[in-house]
Amino acid sequence: MSIRARFRLDRSGFSLDVDLDLPARGVTALFGHSGSGKTTLLRCIAGLERAAGGYLDLSGEVWQDAARFLPTHDRPLGYVFQEASLFPHLSARGNLEYGRKRAKGGIDAAALAHIVALLGIGPLLERRPDQLSGGERQRVAIARALAVKPRLLLMDEPLAALDLARKQEILPYLERLHEELDIPVLYVSHAPDEVARLADHIVVMEAGRVVASGPLTDTLARLDLPIHLGEDAGVVLDAVVTERDARWHLARVVFADASNIGVWVRDGGHAIGHHVRVRILARDVSLALTRHSGTSIQNILPGVVEELADDVHPAQALVRLNMGGAPLVARLTRRSAHDLGLSPGQIVYTQIKAVALIG
Amino acid sequence: MPLTDADLAAIWLTLKLASVTTLLLLLLGTPIAWWLARTRSWWKGPVGAVVALPLVLPPTVIGFYLLVTMGPNGPVGQFTQSLGLGVLPFTFAGLVVASVFYSLPFVVQPLQNAFEAIGERPLEAAATLRASPLDAFFSVVLPLARPGYLTAGVLGFAHTVGEFGVVLMIGGNIPEQTRVISVQIYDHVEAMDYAQAHWLSGGMLLFAFLVLLALYTLNPTGRRK
Numbered sequence: 001m002s003i004r005a006r007f008r009l010d011r012s013g014f015s016l017d018v019d020l021d022l023p024a025r026g027v028t029a030l031f032g033h034s035g036s037g038k039t040t041l042l043r044c045i046a047g048l049e050r051a052a053g054g055y056l057d058l059s060g061e062v063w064q065d066a067a068r069f070l071p072t073h074d075r076p077l078g079y080v081f082q083e084a085s086l087f088p089h090l091s092a093r094g095n096l097e098y099g100r101k102r103a104k105g106g107i108d109a110a111a112l113a114h115i116v117a118l119l120g121i122g123p124l125l126e127r128r129p130d131q132l133s134g135g136e137r138q139r140v141a142i143a144r145a146l147a148v149k150p151r152l153l154l155m156d157e158p159l160a161a162l163d164l165a166r167k168q169e170i171l172p173y174l175e176r177l178h179e180e181l182d183i184p185v186l187y188v189s190h191a192p193d194e195v196a197r198l199a200d201h202i203v204v205m206e207a208g209r210v211v212a213s214g215p216l217t218d219t220l221a222r223l224d225l226p227i228h229l230g231e232d233a234g235v236v237l238d239a240v241v242t243e244r245d246a247r248w249h250l251a252r253v254v255f256a257d258a259s260n261i262g263v264w265v266r267d268g269g270h271a272i273g274h275h276v277r278v279r280i281l282a283r284d285v286s287l288a289l290t291r292h293s294g295t296s297i298q299n300i301l302p303g304v305v306e307e308l309a310d311d312v313h314p315a316q317a318l319v320r321l322n323m324g325g326a327p328l329v330a331r332l333t334r335r336s337a338h339d340l341g342l343s344p345g346q347i348v349y350t351q352i353k354a355v356a357l358i359g
Numbered sequence: 360m361p362l363t364d365a366d367l368a369a370i371w372l373t374l375k376l377a378s379v380t381t382l383l384l385l386l387l388g389t390p391i392a393w394w395l396a397r398t399r400s401w402w403k404g405p406v407g408a409v410v411a412l413p414l415v416l417p418p419t420v421i422g423f424y425l426l427v428t429m430g431p432n433g434p435v436g437q438f439t440q441s442l443g444l445g446v447l448p449f450t451f452a453g454l455v456v457a458s459v460f461y462s463l464p465f466v467v468q469p470l471q472n473a474f475e476a477i478g479e480r481p482l483e484a485a486a487t488l489r490a491s492p493l494d495a496f497f498s499v500v501l502p503l504a505r506p507g508y509l510t511a512g513v514l515g516f517a518h519t520v521g522e523f524g525v526v527l528m529i530g531g532n533i534p535e536q537t538r539v540i541s542v543q544i545y546d547h548v549e550a551m552d553y554a555q556a557h558w559l560s561g562g563m564l565l566f567a568f569l570v571l572l573a574l575y576t577l578n579p580t581g582r583r584k
Contacts, residue, residue, distance in 0.1 A: 048483050072486035073494075079487035085480050089502040098498070099488030148489055 001025070003152070003184060006055040007044045009208075016040050016051070016208040024059050026200035027178055027185040029216075031192075037208035038188045039082075042154050045186065046079050047072040058152055076103075078145030080155040084137035086129040092140045093125040096147050103148035112147055118180065119143045119173050135166035139173060146177075153185045159194060167194075174198055192232035196279045197358045217257070221327035223309035223318045233318070234281035236358075237326050241274045250298075253278055253357070255326035263299040265355045277358045282318060284354040285330035289340055291349050299352040303328060305342055310334070321350055328352075361558045368535050369543035369559075376451070376539060377519040380458040384466040384515045385508065387459065392470035393496075411464045418461065422528025425457050429529070447529075454530045454537055458519045465514040473507020474500065510574060517570045521563070 001024040009016040016037045022028050030038040043049035045056060047063070047070060056064040063070045086095045096116075100106045107115070116122050119139045129137055138158055145153060158174075159167045171194070178185075178198055189195055195202060195216070202219050204212040212219050219225065220235050243252035244267055253276055254262035263278065270276055291300060303321035311318050317337045321328045328350060342348070362370075395407055413421055429435045429447040436446045447453030477500060485495035501508075523541040530537030532546070540559055547556035 046487060048486070071491075072483070073489050073491050077487065079484075081480070081484065083480075085484045087481060087484070087499055087503075089499075098485075098490075102489035102494070104489075144488065 001059045003059070004055065004057050005041070005045055007041065007051040008053060009040065009044065009049065009051045014040075014208060016044070018205075018208075018210050020203060020210060020213060022184070022186070022203070022213075023201055024184045025182070027187050027198050028201040028203060029195040029199035030186060030188045030203050030205060031190065031195050031199075032205035033190055035207075036205040038190075038203075038205050039156055040208075041205070042156050042186060042188050045152075046077060046154055047075055048079075076148075076151045078148055078150030078153045080138075080142050080145050080153070080158045082157045083161050084129070084134075084141035086132075086137055086141055086144070088129050091126055091128055092121060092132065095129070095140060095144050096125070099144055099148040105149060107147055107149045111149075115143050115146050118176055133166070134162050135169045138162065138166075138170060142173070142177070151183055153181065153183055155185060155187045157188050157190070159191070160189075171197060192229055193358075196236045197277065217327065221320055221329055223307055223320050223329070230312070231283065232281065233329060233331065234279060234284070235327055235329055236277055236279045239276050239278050241270045241272050241276060244272060251357075255323065258323055258325035261301060261324040261326060263301070263352060263355050265357045268357045279356040279358050280328060280352060281354070281356075282329040282331035284352060285328060286351045286353070287319065287321075287330055287332060287336075287340065287342070288349045288351060292351070295351070297351045297353055299355065301350050301352070302347055303350045305344055305346045305348060307344060308337060308342060321348070323350070361555075363555065365534060365538075366543060366555065366559060369538050369540050370562075372451075372535060372537075373520055373539040373541075376454055376458060377516045379455050380462060380519045381466075381512055381516045383455065383459050384462060385512060388463065388466040388470055388511065388515075391463075392467045393474055395467070396471045396474035410467050413461050414464050418522065418524025419528055421461055422457065422525040425453075425460065425525070426529050429453060429456065449529070449531050449533060449537060451536055454526060454539075457525050457529045458522060461522055461525050462515045462518045465518045466511040469507045469510040469514065470504065473504040473510075476507075477503050509577065513570055513574050517567060520566070 003022040003024055004020070005022065006019045007016055014035070014037070018041055030041060032038050040049060044051045044054060050069065053066065054064050056062070062068065063075055086092070087098065090098060096112065100112060116125070119142060121136065121139050121143055124132060124136055124140065132140065142158065159170060162170065175197065187198060199216050201214065202212070202216050203210055204219070204225060212222065212225055216236055217238070238256040239253035239262065240256060241251050242254045242262065245251070249267045250264045251267040251270065252262050252264050254260055265278060268276070301323055303323045305319060306322050307320045309318045311331060315333055317332050317334045319330045319332060319337065319342060321330065330350060340348070391410065395403060395410070426448050427433050429439070431440065431446050439445065439447055447456055481499050481503065482492070482495050485499045490498060521541065523545070526537065526539055526542055532538050532542050540563060544556050544559045547553070547559065
């Protein structure tokens with residue numbers, strides 16, 4: 001079960017050349033700077049852009065090859081545009097119904113009610129798009145895309161046109177979708193924090209080419225990629241809450257891939273056993289050869305140096321560590337790396353200054 | 360009764376001509392305007408120019424050429440004769456054909472502007488919601504272009520009501536067939552019958568004002584979001 005997509009497209013000053021095999025489940029982030037071709041790729045997949053000689057199939061069902069090109073309205077997909085693009089002449093409900101009544105085997109009333117509740121748009125249904133806020137419009141647009149019962153959901157930077165407050169308003173809804181949806185989602189974004197919160201897989205694009213593709217945790221831990229992530233270089237790890245310290249309002253989370261290796265984080269109110277994601281930025285990790293005492297840093301863990309690499313700036317280096325199975329990336333000055341004499345296989349103490357609990 | 364039977368006949372004929380012309384123009388203008396709004400073809404310029412010709416040409420020139428082409432020896436005239444329809448000049452049908460051509464830009468241009476303002480996005484959104492292009496045209500484009508249709512209809516109608524030069528060239532002055540209000544006014548003035556001319560002219564003035572007033576109040580020019 002996978003999505004196969006192969007497209008070549010030449011435009012003046014831009015070319016797209018991708019050959020992807022994407023998982024047919026979970027959220028795959030198409031990540032890259034603006035102009036990297038991620039939106040064009042999404043539009044090719046939707047059939048909104050016609051790439052001659054392209055190939056696309058969804059779990060064996062061919063949507064495009066040399067002989068056929070399924071037009072957009074015949075592809076069982078949902079599409080969320082960067083701007084909500086609701087029909088201004090229809091109410092929110094009219095917008096939801098527009099696709100639902102046209103889709104063959106569309107969702108029934110109960111399923112629609114569920115989507116409406118999931119996105120919290122019940123009270124908005126009779127309003128017209130110009131009576132909705134930007135965030136509300138985007139939630140209606142997401143519900144509208146889901147109401148056609150798509151087999152693939154395409155989202156083109158659905159949060160990019162919104163301010164920070166509106167983004168924070170929508171992200172929890174997207175996380176709920178992530179938990180509930182059983183269809184693959186392709187999510188275009190240039191925002192590392194959105195990718196960290198929502199994605200299971202990531203495709204990193206640059207200048208119309210795919211530079212990396214794989215599971216989020218593994219891919220973010222690759223040292224050749226922080227070049228594309230800059231200050232946001234770091235890892236995202238799945239973890240489970242195992243302990244809560246009521247006195248200090250801290251919770252201990254244990255990394256899913258590691259045996260009882262974990263960190264203390266601010267207690268987010270999650271129950272013990274709850275699955276969470278933590279994000280540890282490379283710049284928040286420092287290394288020591290011995291275990292320090294008398295430091296404010298709470299999370300000090302032993303780890304094995306796996307790989308060293310140069311960072312973008314010549315003063316800096318990146319180090320990938322293995323924390324009993326879970327990867328971690330640290331950013332140091334090259335002088336520190338040299339002074340510590342770091343080399344692969346060495347055991348060091350990682351001092352983690354900040355851990356962000358996401359989702 | 361200030362209006363004579365001849366005046367009333369002219370008014371009735373004018374309204375009939377304007378209604379038939381406007382209806383035909385909306386049907387004909389829609390595909391032309393849609394094509395002009397969306398094509399990237401080299402032909403966009405030439406076709407747009409031909410549509411706009413009546414804006415700048417003297418009506419007599421248009422009338423003259425229509426008369427020649429639709430006359431017994433013209434290509435259109437030969438064709439209509441071969442169909443057994445006779446020739447179009449100096450008939451109501453001929454007036455309709457001439458009016459359609461004469462008022463075409465007043466219908467096509469507002470429609471084209473309306474279609475261009477809608478842009479590509481609503482059509483793409485409709486396609487991702489399973490609407491075929493034709494379905495999307497009727498369910499999305501037409502409702503969104505409604506102000507454009509109102510403007511196009513009103514301008515096409517009013518402009519046809521006001522035509523004179525083309526009518527005179529191609530329709531002559533046949534009562535109840537081609538003698539429209541503007542020709543009737545001309546006749547009154549020729550006959551020094553200024554009182555009658557005043558009634559009809561005043562009526563036309565009032566009509567034009569009311570039409571434009573309705574257009575500007577019903578169709579506020581404020582931009583849609």
